[in-house]
Amino acid sequence: MRGPDVPWYLAVAAFLFATGALGVLLRRSPLIVLLSLEIMLNGANLALIAFSRLHGESSGQIFALAVMAVAASEVVVGLGLIVAIARKRLDLDVDKLSILRG
Amino acid sequence: MIVAAWICLVAPLAAALLITLLGTGVSRRGAAYLATTSVLGSFAAAAVVFAKLWGESPDARSHPSTVWEWLTAGSFHVGLRILVDPLSVFMMLVVSGVGFLIVAYSIGYMDGDDEERRYFAYMALFVFSMLLLVQAGNLVILLAGWGLVGLCSYLLIGFWHERPAAIAAAKKAFVMNAIGDATMALAFFLLIQHRQTLNFPDAFAVGPGHGWLVNLVALGLLGGAVAKSAQLPLQTWLPDAMEGPTPVSALIHAATMVTAGVYLIVRTHAVFEQAPRVQELAAGLGAGTLLMAGLIALVQTDIKRVIAYSTMSQIGYMFLGAGLGAYANAEFHLMTHAFFKALLFMAAGLVIHALAGEQDIRKMSGIGRLMPMTRLAFLIGSLALVGLPPFAGFFSKDSIIAAAMDRGWYGYVLFAAALAGTFLTGVYAFRLFFIVFPGELSPFVQEHLMRGSHAAGMEGAHGEDDASRPHGHDVHEHTGEGPLSMTAPVLILAVLSVIGGWIQFAPLWHPVSDWLEPVARPLAEPTNTQEALASLFAFLLGLAGIAVAWMVYGTRRWRVPKYAFAQRMLEHKFYFDEAYDYAFYRPAVALAQGLGRWIEGPFIGGGIREIARAFRDAGLSTSRLQTGLVRTYALAIAASLAVITIVFVAVR
Numbered sequence: 001m002r003g004p005d006v007p008w009y010l011a012v013a014a015f016l017f018a019t020g021a022l023g024v025l026l027r028r029s030p031l032i033v034l035l036s037l038e039i040m041l042n043g044a045n046l047a048l049i050a051f052s053r054l055h056g057e058s059s060g061q062i063f064a065l066a067v068m069a070v071a072a073s074e075v076v077v078g079l080g081l082i083v084a085i086a087r088k089r090l091d092l093d094v095d096k097l098s099i100l101r102g
Numbered sequence: 103m104i105v106a107a108w109i110c111l112v113a114p115l116a117a118a119l120l121i122t123l124l125g126t127g128v129s130r131r132g133a134a135y136l137a138t139t140s141v142l143g144s145f146a147a148a149a150v151v152f153a154k155l156w157g158e159s160p161d162a163r164s165h166p167s168t169v170w171e172w173l174t175a176g177s178f179h180v181g182l183r184i185l186v187d188p189l190s191v192f193m194m195l196v197v198s199g200v201g202f203l204i205v206a207y208s209i210g211y212m213d214g215d216d217e218e219r220r221y222f223a224y225m226a227l228f229v230f231s232m233l234l235l236v237q238a239g240n241l242v243i244l245l246a247g248w249g250l251v252g253l254c255s256y257l258l259i260g261f262w263h264e265r266p267a268a269i270a271a272a273k274k275a276f277v278m279n280a281i282g283d284a285t286m287a288l289a290f291f292l293l294i295q296h297r298q299t300l301n302f303p304d305a306f307a308v309g310p311g312h313g314w315l316v317n318l319v320a321l322g323l324l325g326g327a328v329a330k331s332a333q334l335p336l337q338t339w340l341p342d343a344m345e346g347p348t349p350v351s352a353l354i355h356a357a358t359m360v361t362a363g364v365y366l367i368v369r370t371h372a373v374f375e376q377a378p379r380v381q382e383l384a385a386g387l388g389a390g391t392l393l394m395a396g397l398i399a400l401v402q403t404d405i406k407r408v409i410a411y412s413t414m415s416q417i418g419y420m421f422l423g424a425g426l427g428a429y430a431n432a433e434f435h436l437m438t439h440a441f442f443k444a445l446l447f448m449a450a451g452l453v454i455h456a457l458a459g460e461q462d463i464r465k466m467s468g469i470g471r472l473m474p475m476t477r478l479a480f481l482i483g484s485l486a487l488v489g490l491p492p493f494a495g496f497f498s499k500d501s502i503i504a505a506a507m508d509r510g511w512y513g514y515v516l517f518a519a520a521l522a523g524t525f526l527t528g529v530y531a532f533r534l535f536f537i538v539f540p541g542e543l544s545p546f547v548q549e550h551l552m553r554g555s556h557a558a559g560m561e562g563a564h565g566e567d568d569a570s571r572p573h574g575h576d577v578h579e580h581t582g583e584g585p586l587s588m589t590a591p592v593l594i595l596a597v598l599s600v601i602g603g604w605i606q607f608a609p610l611w612h613p614v615s616d617w618l619e620p621v622a623r624p625l626a627e628p629t630n631t632q633e634a635l636a637s638l639f640a641f642l643l644g645l646a647g648i649a650v651a652w653m654v655y656g657t658r659r660w661r662v663p664k665y666a667f668a669q670r671m672l673e674h675k676f677y678f679d680e681a682y683d684y685a686f687y688r689p690a691v692a693l694a695q696g697l698g699r700w701i702e703g704p705f706i707g708g709g710i711r712e713i714a715r716a717f718r719d720a721g722l723s724t725s726r727l728q729t730g731l732v733r734t735y736a737l738a739i740a741a742s743l744a745v746i747t748i749v750f751v752a753v754r
Contacts, residue, residue, distance in 0.1 A: 098729065
């Protein structure tokens with residue numbers, strides 16, 4: 001096996017995931033939240049592929065492909081929502097979109 | 103023969119369904135003719151059955167027929183089973199024959215009513231139900247017919263549903279009957295438990311050693327019979343039932359349904375014979391009712407109510423007969439009573455019809471002059487009711503009275519009561535006749551009839567008057583006494599009331615008794631001397647009653663005796679309504695209100711309110727968790743995930 005060992009990939013994956021999670025939790029702009037979500041997904045993808053390589057079978061990679069497809073559609077919906085919010089001339093701030101408060 | 107019996111049963115049902123399903127697709131007249139034809143068809147089929155049965159040997163005249171078993175529980179089977187035997191054929195002939203005449207009469211009586219189709223559908227349904235009752239081959243089918251006739255009675259008493267009194271009367275009849283239905287059902291449960299069958303006649307062979315069981319069953323059956331036949335102590339619904347149209351009173355509340363109790367006792371006589379005390383109770387109740395109803399009839403002022411009390415009184419005679427074990431005599435009286443009581447009701451209906459719905463006899467005086475045929479019919483009916491020879495009542499009633507002499511001291515008490523009843527019958531029947539028909543024309547009658555039958559001749563009264571009838575009417579024409587469809591049945595019944603009794607003259611020939619003997623062997627067989635004695639007494643007392651009525655109401659030579667207390671007593675019908683009101687209705691209402699106030703409000707309602715409040719509070723407090731901040735949710739998800747991960751790792 002060539003290249004770095006699996007733990008290295010996992011470390012990068014964890015770093016990506018944590019970055020994304022922090023972005024989701026801390027940033028207010030829906031656009032950035034969406035971007036951070038993508039980063040989280042990519043972290044997860046990386047971990048999947050790394051494990052797939054560790055175990056020497058391809059199902060993890062196929063799974064990662066599926067996640068990408070889902071991520072793409074999710075971005076389409078999310079961006080659509082953001083555009084709709086912008087069209088309504090509302091602030092692009094997730095904290096202000098709180099009419100679901102109980 | 104069995105096929106004919108089924109046709110007899112199903113024809114009126116088919117007519118009722120057709121009228122209902124076709125709706126406005128059939129004209130009002132069409133509905134009337136359909137119903138009439140179907141009942142005539144029933145009668146024809148019943149006649150065929152009778153003829154076939156006649157040709158068989160007396161011991162082989164019992165033919166059950168089951169179409170399908172619709173209830174099976176272990177060894178207990180109930181099928182749609184009819185039984186053709188002399189008793190059921192006898193009843194089929196009476197029901198469909200008299201029923202046909204009365205439904206035909208309704209064509210004229212109900213002409214122009216807004217809801218004729220509904221009326222005829224109900225009438226046909228009633229005839230079907232009554233036939234189901236008398237043809238039933240087991241007690242469940244009998245109970246089904248029993249309940250259906252009660253339903254039809256309810257529907258037809260309340261037929262003019264815009265009148266509150268009619269609705270109240272219908273409800274009263276239904277509730278009173280429901281009491282009887284309940285006791286009957288309880289009796290059936292006992293029989294099911296003990297005999298595992300309700301088929302005739304196996305169900306009745308309870309056998310010795312079950313005294314209490316037999317007595318309970320007999321009491322339950324008697325309760326049903328008493329409620330349906332308006333006998334003491336469940337009699338109060340019948341007079342109120344007169345709110346229905348007059349043909350309904352004639353068919354249901356005089357000729358057929360109310361006599362179902364007598365039929366029930368005769369049909370289940372095997373049970374009653376094993377419970378002689380209960381059978382004596384039935385006879386006693388009959389005697390009590392006939393006296394009480396006869397007394398109340400003396401003071402009533404509504405033409406139909408007088409006849410209704412007379413019906414109660416006559417059914418009292420039938421109960422007396424059935425209770426004494428003179429089954430054939432009771433059934434024979436049932437038949438002749440159907441003739442003359444239907445005749446009286448329909449003649450009264452002619453008067454009411456001519457007077458635009460008026461039923462108060464004090465306004466009717468002198469109407470006989472304008473309606474001679476009706477007067478004759480009513481006279482025949484009254485004479486048959488009192489039981490003067492050669493009219494029908496003489497032959498049937500006197501045999502019942504004679505049967506009472508065969509029973510020791512108790513029999514003589516009943517005998518005296520029955521004779522007193524004969525006297526009362528003479529008085530009230532002819533009080534009614536003398537008040538309504540002879541004498542000077544009352545202003546009310548003049549106003550309603552003179553114009554019609556005199557000025558316009560035979561063309562008859564054009565009905566400006568009819569517009570004022572309580573049941574919304576079109577203008578229609580009738581000759582002086584009514585259209586042919588009304589007068590013809592009255593005439594036929596008048597003839598039957600004269601000659602209908604001749605088929606049995608106890609000492610000399612007794613085909614009715616012979617016919618019914620295989621089904622119900624009589625317990626009491628009065629000797630010829632007793633028959634003659636009873637007839638003599640009944641004849642003299644009936645005549646005395648008529649004479650009293652003649653002196654008081656005909657010539658007005660005697661004044662009506664004034665006993666304020668007695669009069670009040672009778673006008674309030676011995677305070678039965680009031681007593682039931684105080685004994686059952688008011689405590690029930692008070693109990694319900696008390697429960698509502700002290701239980702329902704604080705405990706049940708309060709409990710539910712508390713539970714609801716607890717849930718609402720819980721919801722309010724949890725709803726605070728929903729901040730609406732997306733980032734909070736995300737944090738919560740992340741934190742939960744972290745916790746779950748840690749737990750998984752730690753547990754492994």
